[in-house]
Amino acid sequence: MNPIDELRAARPAHLGDQPVDERTRAAELTRAMAAPRQSRQSRRTRRVVRPVWSLGLAGAAAATAAAVVITSNGAQPVTPRTTPATSALATTQATVRLSARDVLLAAAGSAESRPEGRGAYWHTTSVSRNLYVAEKGGYRIMDVGRSEMWTPRATGGETWSRGQSLGAHPVTDEDRAAWEQAGSPSEITVAAKMIGGTKRFVVPMAEGKVRTEHAPLLDGDKVFWLGRNITMKDLRRLPADPARLKKWLEAAYDGHGTESADEEMSADVWLFKVGVGLVTDMPVTPEVRGAAFRMLAGLDGVRVTENVTDSEGRRGTAVSVTEDVPGPAVLEDRLVFDVATGRALARENVVVKPGGLQAGLEPGTVWNSTALLDAGWTDANFKG
Amino acid sequence: MTDDAHRFTGMYDECRQRVWAYVVSRAGRQVADEVVSETFAIAWRRLDDVPEPALPWLLGVARNVLRDNIRAEVRREALAAELRAWTEGDVADEVTQRIGVLRALAALHEDDREILVLVAWHGLSPKEGARVVGCSSAAFRVRLHRARKRLKEAMEAAEPALPPIPAVRNLSEEWS
Numbered sequence: 001m002n003p004i005d006e007l008r009a010a011r012p013a014h015l016g017d018q019p020v021d022e023r024t025r026a027a028e029l030t031r032a033m034a035a036p037r038q039s040r041q042s043r044r045t046r047r048v049v050r051p052v053w054s055l056g057l058a059g060a061a062a063a064t065a066a067a068v069v070i071t072s073n074g075a076q077p078v079t080p081r082t083t084p085a086t087s088a089l090a091t092t093q094a095t096v097r098l099s100a101r102d103v104l105l106a107a108a109g110s111a112e113s114r115p116e117g118r119g120a121y122w123h124t125t126s127v128s129r130n131l132y133v134a135e136k137g138g139y140r141i142m143d144v145g146r147s148e149m150w151t152p153r154a155t156g157g158e159t160w161s162r163g164q165s166l167g168a169h170p171v172t173d174e175d176r177a178a179w180e181q182a183g184s185p186s187e188i189t190v191a192a193k194m195i196g197g198t199k200r201f202v203v204p205m206a207e208g209k210v211r212t213e214h215a216p217l218l219d220g221d222k223v224f225w226l227g228r229n230i231t232m233k234d235l236r237r238l239p240a241d242p243a244r245l246k247k248w249l250e251a252a253y254d255g256h257g258t259e260s261a262d263e264e265m266s267a268d269v270w271l272f273k274v275g276v277g278l279v280t281d282m283p284v285t286p287e288v289r290g291a292a293f294r295m296l297a298g299l300d301g302v303r304v305t306e307n308v309t310d311s312e313g314r315r316g317t318a319v320s321v322t323e324d325v326p327g328p329a330v331l332e333d334r335l336v337f338d339v340a341t342g343r344a345l346a347r348e349n350v351v352v353k354p355g356g357l358q359a360g361l362e363p364g365t366v367w368n369s370t371a372l373l374d375a376g377w378t379d380a381n382f383k384g
Numbered sequence: 385m386t387d388d389a390h391r392f393t394g395m396y397d398e399c400r401q402r403v404w405a406y407v408v409s410r411a412g413r414q415v416a417d418e419v420v421s422e423t424f425a426i427a428w429r430r431l432d433d434v435p436e437p438a439l440p441w442l443l444g445v446a447r448n449v450l451r452d453n454i455r456a457e458v459r460r461e462a463l464a465a466e467l468r469a470w471t472e473g474d475v476a477d478e479v480t481q482r483i484g485v486l487r488a489l490a491a492l493h494e495d496d497r498e499i500l501v502l503v504a505w506h507g508l509s510p511k512e513g514a515r516v517v518g519c520s521s522a523a524f525r526v527r528l529h530r531a532r533k534r535l536k537e538a539m540e541a542a543e544p545a546l547p548p549i550p551a552v553r554n555l556s557e558e559w560s
Contacts, residue, residue, distance in 0.1 A: 003485075003536045007504040010485040012470050015405040015505065028421045029396060032428040033389060211453075 023189065023202055030201035100304035103317055103339060104297035111279070111342025112290035119377030121150040121160075122283040129311050131171065131367040132190040132203055133360040139178035140361070141188055143168040143203050151283070153232055153377075155221040158214045165208030224282055227252030227274050232283075240287035242294035249274055249295075268299045272321045275299075276335045280344040281375050289342060310336045310346035311369040322352055329355030346371040392428055395438050400424070402506055403442050407450060409501045410494075412462030415454050422449045440512040443502070447516060488538035496531035503528060 020028075130143045147163040168188065170176035179185070191200040222229040227249050239245045253270050265273075278284060279292045296302055301321055308318040320334030330353035336346045349368040351358045358367055403423055407416040423446040427434055434441055450459070467490040471483055489497055502513040514524035 003532055003539060004500070004504050006481070006485050006539070007489060007500060007535065010482040010489075011505050012486070015408060017401055020400050020404075024417065025396070025400070028400070028424055029393060031421055032396075032424040033392065035425060035429050 023200075026200040027202045100302050100319065101297040103304045103306070104293045104302075104319060107317075107337060107339045107342045108290040108293035108297070109342070110338075110340055111293055112286050114286050114289075114341055114343070116283070116286060117377040119379045120153055121378050121380070122153065123151075123374070123376060123378045123380075124149050124281045124372065125374040126281070126370050126372050127166075127312065128370045129366075129368065131361065131365065132168075132188070134179070134182070135189045135191040135200070137178050137182040138360065139175040139182070140171045141168045141175070141179070141190075141203060141205070142171050145208075150378075151223050151232075152217070155217065155231065155233075158216050159223070160212065160214045162210060162212045164210045165204070167207040168203050168205050226278060226282070227270075235282060235284055238278075238284060238288045238291075240285065240291050242291045242298065245288065245291045246271065246295045246298070249278075268301055269321050269323065272296065272299055272302060273333065276319075276333075276347065279337070279342075280335060280347055281372055283375075283377065293342065305334075308334075308336050310348065310371055311366060312346070312371040312373070314338075314345050314371075316345045318348075320350075325356065329353055329358050331358065344372055344375075388431055392431055395427070395434070395442075396424055399439050399442050402439055403446050406443050406501070406506060407446050408466060409505070410447070410463065410498065411450055411454060411459040412464075412466035414462045414465075415450075415458065419446055419449050419454065422453065437512075439506070440508060440515045443506070443508075443516040444518070485539060488535055488541075491538050492531070492534055495527070496534055499524070499527050499531045500535060 125146070125148045128145045128147065132141050132143060133139070134141060144166040145163060146166055148161065150160040152158065170179045179188075186205050188203045188205065189200060190203060217223060218229060221231045221233075223232050224230055224235060226235070239248055249271060250267065252274075253267055255265070275292050275296050279289055279296075284292070296319060303320050303322075305318040305320065308316055310316055314336075316336040317339050318334040318336045320332045322330060322332050325331055329351070332350040332352050334348050334350060335344060336348060337344050347370045348366050351361045351363055351365045351367055353363065354361050358365075361367055400420065404416050404420050407419045411419070423442060426445050426449070427438075427442060470486045471490055489500065492500070498517065499513065502508045502516060503510075508516065510524045510528060511521045513528070514521045517524065519527070
């Protein structure tokens with residue numbers, strides 16, 4: 001007998017074609033599809049993607065959003081919402097009669113006068129949180145992850161990232177009691193009815209390992225995605241005039257959303273998302289950061305909420321848009337920032353009308369957030 | 385579901401266990417799920433680059449993930465445990481010859497074992513196998529030829545560690 005044939009016949013049974021168990025399948029598919037796809041149309045200009053550290057079904061849900069519309073209430077103050085009973089989840093919101101425009105212009109002034117440092121790498125540290133409802137037991141858990149990024153100023157370098165899941169925990173004492181009642185499972189299955197079926201995945205409660213990744217810059221020089229992939233040089237040379245900046249950004253808008261070519265998105269929502277991305281954690285000059293705030297102030301449907309507390313407990317002001325997403329649900333995408341410095345504190349998603357992945361969460365709940373702990377130029381790379 | 389998600393899910397269902405089995409044969413079971421998960425995360429991001437059939441491409445990605453993320457000593461230890469499990473199966477349920485082949489395979493160098501497993505267990509052609517390990521088809525054929533020879537030698541050299549299992553006697557005969 002041919003040794004290859006003998007070897008074929010000797011394959012251990014567990015290495016054969018047994019089906020994968022359903023939990024593993026759901027978790028792996030969800031984890032994979034949580035990251036943005038590199039668009040089919042722009043194969044040659046793949047999108048610069050940042051690593052996703054938490055499992056992020058949230059991201060998957062956002063990425064498959066089929067339709068996003070903007071509420072056209074102009075710069076009117078936000079409608080007061082029901083305050084959830086569980087205040088641990090909710091931010092304190094007090095709407096004031098100051099126009100969105102005035103607040104953003106104040107932030108623009110602050111941002112412009114904030115000096116930037118120097119260094120070989122742009123370094124950011126952030127903590128992401130995702131709120132989930134356990135499929136069995138209905139209690140809520142908060143999944144937390146920490147991530148750091150180093151982006152080189154010079155072309156030809158590598159981006160470095162370091163991330164770790166900090167584990168999940170029941171949100172309130174009530175949730176903890178329900179989790180214990182369920183036998184204190186170390187892995188929680190969460191599910192969401194979405195268009196295209198129920199999505200399920202498993203959230204481990206324990207802290208994960210620290211993972212470091214590095215990769216050459218896309219095409220050797222692309223560092224961020226701003227509607228298109230851009231180099232550090234592009235980013236540093238963005239127009240510092242709000243109208244010209246808007247025009248520059250809008251050139252990359254083609255009617256669909258920021259995460260998927262399958263969703264439609266209005267130009268103003270798109271500009272909001274791209275513009276907020278820019279002011280949140282990209283190394284633009286103070287003048288461009290100011291211009292971006294001024295541009296946001298000119299968009300339709302952008303609202304401002306004062307006295308918001310971010311997921312790290314910091315006080316700030318929120319600028320937001322509201323979106324209809326599959327589920328169906330209505331969600332608010334907001335940037336929490338400090339008006340006095342023009343500094344971004346957190347990007348958050350708030351439940352306005354529960355549904356889909358957010359079914360079982362009360363209106364006003366922040367179900368997903370990324371808090372920026374630190375952003376600045378440094379000469380130390382990941383080893384430093 | 386979008387077309388991309390549909391295609392990806394189909395590819396996952398078709399290839400996931402094959403990728404897992406390949407990783408297990410390279411690095412044992414402990415790290416396999418982690419490596420497989422990362423491999424498919426990469427496949428999703430780079431879906432436009434994934435050819436048909438996808439398996440050789442996926443195995444190549446898994447191979448790189450393994451090399452870049454799992455420390456060599458962790459891999460060696462985990463693999464040693466896996467190889468022991470292959471050859472220490474419940475003898476009563478195993479066929480002697482099968483154990484002998486697996487022992488011979490376990491005794492080979494890692495590179496030989498990889499080539500043989502790709503061809504015998506995953507059904508890859510030399511061209512596909514060459515893609516996975518990153519060499520030319522011609523070089524792969526040469527390596528396969530040598531690995532096959534060494535497997536045969538290892539099988540012949542191995543002492544018949546276990547006596548041949550006698551054929552099951554017909555009980556009715558015995559009792560009659």
